[in-house]
Amino acid sequence: MTPATAAAVPNGRPPLAVHVDLDGVHQIFRAHGRSYRGSGDPIFASGMEAMLQLFDDARIRATLFVIAEDLRDSAKRAALKSAVASGHEIASHTLTHPNLLRATRAEKERELVDSKAALENTLGVPVRGFRAPGYAIDGEGLQILAGAGYTYDSSVFPTTAFEQRLGLPRDALRRPLRLTAFGNIVELPLPGPMPLGSPIGPSFALAFGMPAFAWAMTRAAGRGVPSVLLFHLIDFAAPLDREYRDGAWMSLFTLSTRSEHSKRAACTKMLDIVGRHFRLTSTQELLAPFSEPRSAAAAS
Amino acid sequence: MTRRGVHRLTLDDLPVLLQIQTQTLPDTLSARLGFRFNALFHESMLSDEQYLCYAYFVDGAPVGYLSCTPDTQRLLRSAVRSRMPRYAATLTYALFSKPDLWGLASRIALSVVTGRGEPASDVRAELLSIGVLASFRGRNSAPDGTRVSVASTLLERALESLRERGSASVKACVTPDDGAANGFYRKHGFDFRSRIRRFGLTANLYVRQLDTPTAAASGT
Numbered sequence: 345m346t347p348a349t350a351a352a353v354p355n356g357r358p359p360l361a362v363h364v365d366l367d368g369v370h371q372i373f374r375a376h377g378r379s380y381r382g383s384g385d386p387i388f389a390s391g392m393e394a395m396l397q398l399f400d401d402a403r404i405r406a407t408l409f410v411i412a413e414d415l416r417d418s419a420k421r422a423a424l425k426s427a428v429a430s431g432h433e434i435a436s437h438t439l440t441h442p443n444l445l446r447a448t449r450a451e452k453e454r455e456l457v458d459s460k461a462a463l464e465n466t467l468g469v470p471v472r473g474f475r476a477p478g479y480a481i482d483g484e485g486l487q488i489l490a491g492a493g494y495t496y497d498s499s500v501f502p503t504t505a506f507e508q509r510l511g512l513p514r515d516a517l518r519r520p521l522r523l524t525a526f527g528n529i530v531e532l533p534l535p536g537p538m539p540l541g542s543p544i545g546p547s548f549a550l551a552f553g554m555p556a557f558a559w560a561m562t563r564a565a566g567r568g569v570p571s572v573l574l575f576h577l578i579d580f581a582a583p584l585d586r587e588y589r590d591g592a593w594m595s596l597f598t599l600s601t602r603s604e605h606s607k608r609a610a611c612t613k614m615l616d617i618v619g620r621h622f623r624l625t626s627t628q629e630l631l632a633p634f635s636e637p638r639s640a641a642a643a644s
Numbered sequence: 645m646t647r648r649g650v651h652r653l654t655l656d657d658l659p660v661l662l663q664i665q666t667q668t669l670p671d672t673l674s675a676r677l678g679f680r681f682n683a684l685f686h687e688s689m690l691s692d693e694q695y696l697c698y699a700y701f702v703d704g705a706p707v708g709y710l711s712c713t714p715d716t717q718r719l720l721r722s723a724v725r726s727r728m729p730r731y732a733a734t735l736t737y738a739l740f741s742k743p744d745l746w747g748l749a750s751r752i753a754l755s756v757v758t759g760r761g762e763p764a765s766d767v768r769a770e771l772l773s774i775g776v777l778a779s780f781r782g783r784n785s786a787p788d789g790t791r792v793s794v795a796s797t798l799l800e801r802a803l804e805s806l807r808e809r810g811s812a813s814v815k816a817c818v819t820p821d822d823g824a825a826n827g828f829y830r831k832h833g834f835d836f837r838s839r840i841r842r843f844g845l846t847a848n849l850y851v852r853q854l855d856t857p858t859a860a861a862s863g864t
Contacts, residue, residue, distance in 0.1 A: 361677040511666055516659035525663035528705045634704060 358568050360622035361532070361630050362406040363435075363498060364575045365475060366396060367571070368420075369584065370413055371441040372598055375477065382588040388414070388599060391577030392423045394604060396430060398580065402615055405430075406628045409437035409475045412459035415466045419591045427468050433627055435493075436460050439502030445480040452485055458591055473627060475499050475574075479534075482509050483526050490527025491630075492607070496631055497529055501536040501543040519569035522634055523536050528590055530634045532627070533572050535564040545574045546614050550599055550607060565621035570630045579611055647753060648792070650801050653697040653709070655690045662686060664699060668775025679736040684734050688723035695719055696805050700776075700794045708776035713854065714809045715768045718851045720756045721775035751843045763849050765810060769811035774825075779823075799832055807854050814854060817847040826862040839857065 368388035373380040397404055408427055414420040428434060438444070439459040444452055456474065463471045471493040476485065481499040489497055500506050502517040510523065517533050536543035538560060549557030564571055583600035595601055602610075618624070653661050662683060665672065674685040692711050699706040713719040725729055739746055755762070776794045806814055816834060818825045821852040826848060830836070834850035841847075 497679065507679070511679045512659050512662055513680070513687070516662070516683075521659050522705060524660065524705050525667050 357621060357623040358565060358570055359625040359629055360571045360573055360618060361625060361627040362399070362404050362573050362575065363409060363475070363569075363627070364406050364577065365409045365437055365605055366392070366411060366414065366577055367437070367441065367477075368411070368414060369598065370575065372578070373590070373594065375443075376440065376594065376597060378590055378594065380588060381590075382411050385420070386473075386584060387577050387581040388420055388423070390604065391581035392420075394525060394580035394582075394608060395507075395575070395577065396423075396432075398608060398611060398615075399432070400430065401419040402612075404615070404624060405432055405626055407433040407435050407473060409435045409450060409473070410463055410489060411437045411441045412439045413441075415462055421466065424467060433473070434463055434467055434469050434471055435498075435627075436463055436471050436476065437455060438477055439477055441477045444476050444480055444485050444487060445482060449484060449488075450607065452488050453492075456485070456488050461490055472496060472631075473498060473532075478561065486523055486526035486529055490529040495530060496533040497523075498534055498574075498628070500531050500532065502555040503537050503541060505541075508562060511521060519582070520634070527610075532572050532630055534574055535560065545576075546579045546611060547576050547599065548581055549614060550602060550610055553577075554610065554613065555613060561618055562621060572630075573614075573622075575611070580607060581609075606635070646701050647704070648700070650698050650700050650797060653690060653699055654807075655687065657699070658683070658687055658690055660699060660706055661690065661697060661709065664709045664777075665773075665775060668703055668708065669773060669776060672773065673748065675755040676742075677735070677749065678741065681734045681738045684727065685863075688727045688731075689719070691726065692719055692723050694722065697804075698798050698801050699817045700780075700798055702780070703857060708774075708794040708798055710774040710802050711772040712802045713770060713772060713815070714806055714811050716772070717760075717762060717768075724756060748844060755843060760779075763817065763842055763847075764815050764837060764851055767813045767815040767851055769806045769809075769814040771799075771814060771816040774798065795828060796832065801809060801853060805854075811854055814850075814851045814852055817842060820846060820848050843860060 364459050366388065368385040369380045370385060374564050410424060436456070436459040438455040439462070440455065442451070442455060444455065447455065460471045474489050474497050476499040479499045479501065481497060481589070481612070485498060487608050500517055502514040506517055507514050510643065511525070520530060520532050523529050534543035534545070538544050538556065542548055543559040544557065544564065546557070569604050578599040582604040584598050589595045589598070599607070665675070674682045690697065694715060696713060697709060699709040703708070705807040713802065739749055757777065774795060780794045803814065810812060816829055817840070818829060822837065829850045834852040837849045837851050840849045
């Protein structure tokens with residue numbers, strides 16, 4: 345094992361960091377080619393409140409992936425400052441939540457560089473991590489991230505698409521690793537994939553049921569490697585008013601098919617399942633092996 | 645402070661090896677057969693005790709690597725045998741997507757199976773590949789200005805391992821038009837033996853006795 349790969353945990357529970365993508369209602373609708381006709385951002389407002397309460401009760405310090413355009417909204421800005429005060433880490437989820445695979449290099453640079461600067465300047469905390477909207481990252485995006493001063497990315501999971509984009513076999517994408525061919529950025533891969541090509545996560549479980557989630561997380565823990573559990577705000581948020589759901593498709597993608605109460609119960613159960621197999625920790629602990637390479641003397 | 649060191653790569657380090665190889669030697673024979681074949685090839689190599697692969701790390705990131713073996717024929721046969729069905733499937737897929745590589749693949753397969761075409765068969769140990777990032781080549785080119793030769797350090801480590809495993813001499817095949825690589829081997833005590841054809845490609849064959857370290861080698 346070298347400083348460029350994370351070690352497996354032979355005995356005991358491997359570490360796991362909790363991440364949350366803070367996609368609001370406008371970004372979700374936009375990603376599906378629609379626009380939200382209601383006012384405000386009910387997913388962000390109700391989701392943040394429920395999420396912070398749940399994590400506070402469970403004593404979890406998560407990493408929140410923020411879309412930097414949300415900083416323009418004073419209510420969202422206040423909620424984010426409150427999250428920072430509670431000890432949660434802030435990371436970037438781009439400036440405007442575009443599909444980076446369709447963006448030019450200049451557009452990618454703007455999304456990745458400007459979002460980091462905006463988050464750091466407004467919230468007063470260092471931004472080290474990044475996740476691409478829709479997990480759409482490629483080699484060029486990773487190089488830009490490294491050049492912009494990010495320490496880690498967490499957009500990749502073991503699929504054929506990422507095998508081809510990164511030139512690495514699927515099995516190599518099941519544990520944290522340093523992407524030395526892409527600017528030395530550390531990748532914290534998501535566990536997966538689930539059917540439909542998504543990573544294993546609470547959103548999938550809330551839409552399609554808990555047994556698959558429990559089976560997949562047990563299997564992921566069996567590998568003994570550090571991992572990430574990725575929530576989205578829709579996992580905690582109250583359902584949208586029927587009037588503004590824009591059909592069954594958007595009901596599914598905003599998880600408006602479930603009540604806030606049932607989501608909280610399901611998320612609590614998921615954290616319980618995960619806690620039995622993993623040791624919940626911070627993202628910084630997952631990164632620790634990459635910041636402490638062995639000395640030259642000890643190396644050989 | 646810059647932290648440097650040489651590590652022997654294990655199977656867990658497969659992504660490290662694949663990435664540094666892609667960065668430094670993107671046109672190796674295995675890489676030309678596609679990334680799936682390349683990954684399988686290196687996975688089978690790293691699983692084999694006969695494969696010695698070292699990487700030079702600077703601040704946690706590899707900047708160069710060198711692979712060698714005390715016995716090339718034995719290594720290739722044992723590595724292929726350990727994953728025969730996957731090799732067959734991956735090679736078939738690779739050749740259907742790249743039919744121009746049929747000739748190359750059949751020559752390699754024939755050589756592994758029969759042992760024919762093995763250059764300098766009296767010398768079993770071989771340096772298989774050595775690659776260093778462009779910004780770390782030469783003695784004074786490290787970004788922090790530290791005087792170090794990554795390639796020489798890796799070579800010394802490899803030769804030491806081969807000596808420990810009982811090898812009395814080692815060979816290396818080098819593309820004739822790669823002036824830097826030919827110069828590197830000559831500087832480190834390798835003698836040009838002959839111009840050979842291997843897997844359908846022309847190469848310069850160099851051999852070095854392992855019990856006679858040279859001034860250049862010991863000084864780097």
